[in-house]
Amino acid sequence: MSNPIIVIGSGFAAYQWVKSFRKLDHNTAITLITADQGADYSKPELSHVFSRGQQAIDLIKQTAIEFATEYNIELITDTVVEEINTELQWVRFNQQQSHYSSLIIATGAKSFVPNFEGNAIDKIITLNSLDELTRNHSKISTAKHITVLGAGLIGTEIAIDLATVGKQITLCDKASVIMPTLLPEFIAAEMHQVLIQKNIDVRLNTAITKINTADNQLVVSQLEKEDIHTDIVIAAMGLTPQIHLAHQAGISTNRGIIVDNMLQTSAANVYALGDCAEINGKISAFIQPIMLSALALAKTLAGTPTPLSLPPMLIKAKTPWLPLSLAGITTAADIHWHIERDNDGYVAKAHTKDQTLIGFIVAHNKQKQAFPLLRQLPPAL
Template identity: 35%
Template sequence: MAREPIVILGTGLAGYNTARELRRLEAGKRLALTLVTRDDGRFYSKPDLSVALARGKAPDEIPLADAGEMAAQLDATILTHAPVARIDRAARKVVLEDGRGLAYGRVVLALGAEPVRPPLAGDAAGEVLSVNDLDGYRRFRERLDGHERVAILGAGLIGCEFANDLAATGHRVTVADPAPWPLARFLPEAAGRRLERELAALGVTWRFGVTAERVDRVDGALALRLSDGSTIAADVALSAVGLRPRTALAAEAGLATGRGILVDRLLRTSDPAIHALGDCAEVLPEGAPGEPGREGLVLPFVMPLVQGARALARTLAGEPTPVRYPAMPVAVKTPAHPVVVAPPAPGAEGAWEVAEDEGGVRALFRAPDGRLLGFALTGAHVKERPALARELPPLLP
């Protein structure tokens, strides 16, 4: 098989997991491997960022290994602070912003996603932070130092987790979202309302049905003006309104993109020498990238990229292996009232059956014939996750 170098772009969980899985395989051990990242290449678990305050961890205590240690562990070359400018497919080279060119046999795009910036007016709009990596988290913690009032835009997974972590450590948190309850995209109303109440009991103030329109500096603090005319006063503002897969490098190289970088079940882009996985990828259940009208799965969570890394490593090592996704419930890390959700597929036919008791909410989404297609569990009911997950159909069989 080919001995040409494999170049992995990105050292997040997707990039590092792929490298690790490759080195576990006999055939994968022999391949030359280079990883490239624009950050410092430290290995860390991103989900730890939204629970670090309550665990008493400073940003520099979160990483598990630095780039030198990872290079030794993985028997790989790791280029840090090396932003990629473009991929020259004709010359089979990855071109870095500093002009260096890296010849490749195959490329893995593990470029992650970009936080969506809400359109905000005002002289302090640029002071609204977002956290999607360790550097962003360090900036957030520096800004937070000695301050109490935090405004969070977005009551999705990341917004709710930060709200819990901040409120549990004595901060005064206000969360604003246009939806009517937290995690509204994933949770039926009863489960969302329960989380809303439990986090309110911890001290979180909710503002639903509103968007932030402008942010100004007033008397040394931030004033966030909402669409209903009211204002939130805060020392720090955090935006958690969503993520957009990083598709620009792929699109500029002429690869097919949709919401993410389009790949087939072998995680191949429209160029078979280039693969993609993790937050940047959109996986087509069937068909090939480039065929018109195809839409795939964009799943910006850890479990899908772990499944992807396992399959992709085998494929790169010479044994083509389609990615399979079992049902992959997502745990929302709100220790004040934990949540686990396995949303039904978009457009799935069925209805929620909701039961609530003092422990929390148990909501099951069933098809008309009774099959379980999704669930949402809160509080004490999260312990039912393993049994219910076994009943769910796989996302990609």
């Protein structure tokens, strides 16, 4: 009997690959090893749990047992893979070695939390997984004032969700605008104004220096600004790919695990997917590129080599106070913007000097115009 395909991780990328592969191959043995409980859940919905009155369990589509049964895999939960040997093709966990025919590293990414000074660093909450939500749901539900560190897409979504249920929110970022990697200044300014109108305390150009405890609260100190007294601090400051296993195995890494357009790493028969994978110097942590990557790798390992091809990707911001969909290049300095605005919202088109469309943002009730514009953009990969 041949060795199984081994998958490390049970996030969206890993489970999407299993689902895609099983549509093509019903019989090849698959062993999936995960450090958590292995439930299949909707990670993009984590930021909406509180405004919808949900518990963590409400996001679960299938338990680990249900998933393993439906897709005919061996699923090993609550287990950390300790070592990968790419020459002998085995992984080590629970004091045993398990050989693979192919290995997929889908270890994802963890929330980035700076090494602030102060005695309350261990009290900072992150919400990047179902386990983290489960551990912190009660604390967040009972908190009156919450400070969110990071005004990117996820931080802004969390701030809006919590403000919707009556929490007092302070949103901090060292950047000068909201969602600096996605929004041009004129739209970021509008988002900023909307947040203020909804009573979110927005503090940009903010350098956090330390976080301490005081009188059953946390005190967030800022450089040359007044302290923030808060019940909870949530960090949404970006993600750090989990690459330590690959690095220890001698697999090429940079910010993520370096893969080619076949999703293969520098080691034979070893692939990487999802938030931990870096292709052409980029890490794509959004749903669409992960789905397409999982499908391409499923076809490859089912016997039809399929390079990854990424079309332009649509990003829908879950910001109901200012609904936005965007794609392409939207923050470059040399963009020429063409804006069409009426009572239903606006469409902002980004062009080069020669009038080539390279990106767009649609707002409010103009969402239906996103897909025709998306088809006009050049391929992403």
